[in-house]
Amino acid sequence: MLDCGLDMTSTLNFLPLPLVQSPRLSNLPGWSLKDGNAFLDKELKECSGHVFVDSVPEFCLPETELIDLSTVDVILISNYHCMMALPYITEHTGFSGTVYATEPTVQIGRLLMEELVNFIERVPKAQSASLWKNKDIQRLLPSPLKDAVEVSTWRRCYTMQEVNSALSKIQLVGYSQKIELFGAVQVTPLSSGYALGSSNWIIQSHYEKVSYVSGSSLLTTHPQPMDQASLKNSDVLILTGLTQIPTANPDGMVGEFCSNLALTVRNGGNVLVPCYPSGVIYDLLECLYQYIDSAGLSNIPFYFISPVANSSLEFSQIFAEWLCHNKQTKVYLPEPPFPHAELIQTNKLKHYPSLHGDFSSDFRQPCVVFTGHPSLRFGDVVHFMELWGKSSLNTVIFTEPDFSYLEALAPYQPLAMKCIYCPIDTRLNFIQVSKLLKEVQPLHVVCPEQYTQPPPAQSHRMDLMIDCQPPAMSYRRAEVLALPFKRRYEKIEIMPELADALVPMEIKPGISLATVSAVLHTKDNKHVLQPPPRPAQPTGGKKRKRASEDIPDCKVLKPLLSGSIPVEQFVQTLEKHGFSDIKVEDTAKGHIVLLQEAETLIQIEEDSTHIICDNDEMLRVRLRDLVLKFLQKF
């Protein structure tokens, strides 16, 4: 199984979970059907024309109907965003296999899960809504609830116990490490340049190579650069995890982010940045480190609030080997690779596990707050939205591309604060993909259907689709696709003593053949040719007897023949040996030599010779020997 991401957009259908009791949210009117039926008014609330489920947020799990997940042997994880559904798989499906991921992926993935669990568990909500999920009722609801798919499979968030158990099933791997899977294939993680520890995977047998490219970046940000060279010579390249906002250039967006931030703060407003606790935030802090002095913002406090803020900032500094070259070299100076260390030292950046406690005493405005969750449905961000939403001096800047910012803002309407959308998605865009594909030249590309056509809203943008030759094979949800290659060969090893015994004969310059008699030993998808057993010797040893019983009898082998029969010379030889009235006919595959007098026919083809005579064994043997003279034996 390649990755197991969690679709968190389902949470956008739910009301936010406020840290502090919010009169506004708790007083929202219940929603009733057009005919006035109000049986759903406890579950559904209405806010500015949108309907939300008033319950603990639920998540949309990976597809479980199509395949029995207990039969999955291995899960390969690409990056920490693509493992958020892991506890659902490992703890509730009978999964007993192994999960492979790099160390930073696991550590930061753990932080993301921990933050998620913390955000949801610290605001316990007794109410659980299920009526609306009834298909007959769902049909009556307004969009987007009406159009939500597979709502019956939506689940509440996992617990920390489940997270720990899931993570314990992960086997840590390093870049370029070759991992044997049951002898059948070898998998190797490669740096994908997107996030700390993010990987692309190569899955290869001796003769076939499949690359899985997911969440990669060619931009120079903090992680180690993408390893493109190792993707060359792939039979199939499975491509996914491209940028979600192909029209937004990350550099331009960072510029927008900084400009809008400065503009707001200079006017005395506060800036709220809903974000994940790891990833782009490191780059943003680095940009701000360079920018704040030039923008005259040195006195503005930056707050990073997350239950895992401290761990995230510290983890990022210790994964030196997973960082880009520039940051790696800093470690040897020695300096912290990320400049946020200096921001913390100089008190420009302060981090807190939550807005309760120290934060409330340190809090100073105007300020910039980085906090989660980007969906605006849970986490400390909910509080800041309620607090700052009423003033047009304040700005919320969306940088994470995973959620539609308009949908995220829907339960906070009407909103006076300014909203700026600067999605920073460093993953590959279509121009980069086309360069990458030209560079690595896979025989076939397999990708989601969406990548093979321009986005529906911008049908004229031919540049926003994958353009490669041969055209990419696309797949859609729940579709079964046969990868376009056949496994034709297996590699077999030969034991040294057997190899020693071979007597090669050169049949063409540079090509030698040798016959081999051996036992093919197959175990764990590995094939080995071992020397055949010596002919059984009559000994009384019990052990030896058993050994000889195990090995099948080997018959005495006839010699193998090679070479071709030159027809003219063969006819001359026949004449020399007294055959007359010889007639040669050409056929599609070779020749037929007719000995009319002897009523015999010799059929000579590229890989076979037949002598057809009427029960005259003597004649057949004579003719056979004449044929053999032209062939080599070994």
Add this chain to the structure above:
Amino acid sequence: MDPECSQLLPALCAVLADPRQPMADDTCLEKLLDWFKTITEAGSSLLLLQGNPCLVELLCHMLKPQDLSSRVLSFSLRLTGVLAAQEDCFQYLQQGELLPKLFGEAGPLGGAAWTSPTVRGGWIQGLRSLAQHPSALHFLADCGAVDTIFSLQEDSSLFVASAAGQLLVHILGLSMPGPARGPPSLQAGDWPACAQKIVGHIEESLRATATPQITQALNVLTTTFGHCHDPWTQVLWVRLSPLVAGLLEKDPVPAAHSLVDLLLSVARSPGLSSSSCGLWETLAQTLSHLSPTQAGPLALGILKLQDCPQALRAQAFAVLLQPLACVLKATAQDPGPSGVLDGTVGDSMTADMLLPSKAACVGLLCRTLAHLELLLPLPQRPCPWPQAPLLGAAVTLLQLCGGSARPTSDAGRHLCALLLGCVRVQRAALDFLGTLSEGTGPRELVTQVFAVLLEYLRSPDSSPTVLKKAFQATFRWLLSSPKTPGCWELDPHALLFLRDLLPVLQKRLCSPCWEVRDSGLEFLTQMTRHWGGQAGFRHALLASEVPKLTEQLLRDPESYVRASAVTAMGQLSSQGLCVPPAGPEHPGGQQSLLVELLHILSTDSEGFPRRAVMQVFTQWLRDSHADVAGDTEQFVAGVLQVASQDLDWEVRAQGLELALVFLEQTLGQPRSHCPCAGTPSVAAPVGPLAQALQPLCRVRLFEFAFRALFDCDRPVAQKSCDLLLFLRAKTASSGSLQESRSSPHVASVEAALQRWQAGDQAQPLGDLEPEVVLAVLRSLDLEGLQGALAESSDHVEKSPQSLLQDMLATVGVLGENEADCY
């Protein structure tokens, strides 16, 4: 030649002839040759040779088989040419058989030295100098030089090949009869032998199949028609034009760029009557045969011609517009009611040229836009000018590049994919759009122009250079927006646009990219300069955060931005658009800006902001800015004191500019002429003069100017000299102060100035009285100083004697090193 040089010359010639003493620096040889050219232009070469036999010896020495440096050999060939340019000297050298030996088969031509391009180049340049008289022509014919020149046209060195072509042109011109003799006949037999040979060679090359040969022939002809306008050139064209036209029958047309150059050179030649020799037909034919990329420069050239048939101009204009017509067609837009842009819309060739590759498409579009931009301001630009379709095309291109276009056709979508994010086309289209602002356009199109400009100014993806051009284009369009007659107020549409623009400018002033902040400030300065006095603009600007942000940028870490912020704040303040900073520490906004600028002037570590402050202060003084007018003397004294200590000469020079403004204001005469002219129209009256000079003394203007007079940077000293000369001339008629000359104070000031001139500027001059100043002014040799400052800094070292000494000294040093080695 002066005797000192004559004495040095034999030694130098000996050094040059000695292969063991190589010349390290061949620029010396170039300077030496220049010197010989000057001597021969001024006098007789023959006398020079006879007076300096070492020169002939040097030339003879070149004939000996030895391992001479190719640079010296090349120099000798060129020197021979320079000397033999005069016919008597030519004869003199001919007598000694020196010329055939140097330029004929016996010379370097047949030897190993010929492999050096320097020697081949020297050979050509020598002949080029030599070929000035009929004897030279005979010589060239006799020694077979012309054939060698033909072969050198294909030389591996581009310089040699190009020089060979130019030499051919020169020889052709020399051999043909001058204008007085009338044109030769078309019959080849009637032409001089040398000309016949060269023209024959050109004809042969034009018939060749190899493109390089054709290119050479075309280049020779281009130079010929470009430089020589005698009647024979018309005969030459009549004879060769069928062959040139024949090139158009080949597919593809060979050497298209050279062909275009030739045709334009012929068309521009005043010696040719274009209508009579079928040139217009050839041009029309060429336009239709060449690809759009090749035809663009030809079309532009044709449109620039003064006299040209209307039909040909129309055809050329259609060719030039083809790519834009294709863009409009691909995006399914109306190419305009006049149909000017649809002349060749159906021409699939252009569409093919545009679409197959990004490089071809971008190159063609950028060239087209650049050509049209060049054409627009010319008086001979096509009329009617298709302003509206061109505006439409520029807007469409910008939309395609920015991703906001929504083409429906396949070609449009393809074009969109090619151009998306293309900075080159964006820059070219914005420049072109800016130029188009000089014309008008339909209201809806102008609305689109402002919309696309706003889109670019807003877009996070606009690169800093694109943004700068977008700002420039925006300013030009705002300037051209319709105005009420007699009123400079922005029209209501422009004001509406301004309301959208200012938030964008605010954001750009906060950009992390300094170039963007800088462009934003420049744009603000321009706008304030033009509309700062207008109510609508003032209201919109003051309602925005822009003035406040600009004030904050005075402390930007980037010096260019600080400089631009200084200029912008200076402008805002002049217009009374400065917002007083809040807080008790800033009692008065304007006053605090003056303090802040003075602070920048005295403390900023970079020169640009300090220069900008000086310019602002000068302007404020000139405009009698309110803060300055309050206590002008204190202001000027303070600024001059800080400026005099500045390490940047431009700041000091600007200080002199400020001093001059103050001086003019104090003496009560508007600056009506350049102070460099020296004599003002009317001398100041004597009586109030001393009184008038008092304020200048009080602000220590003279100490500043005298110090600048001996500044180590020449421009500062020159400017100060000009200022003092101006002042002296103004006070020339004053006789009442003559007696001060002998006062002890004058003597001490003069002594101090002498020390200053010697480099010791530690001692101040102290308080100066007007009388003393005037006396010192009269005693100073300002004219002499002005003359010395006007000389270039190396005028002493530039003498030929110095050159010869340097060359000998260099070799001498080399010799010593050689000895050291043993």
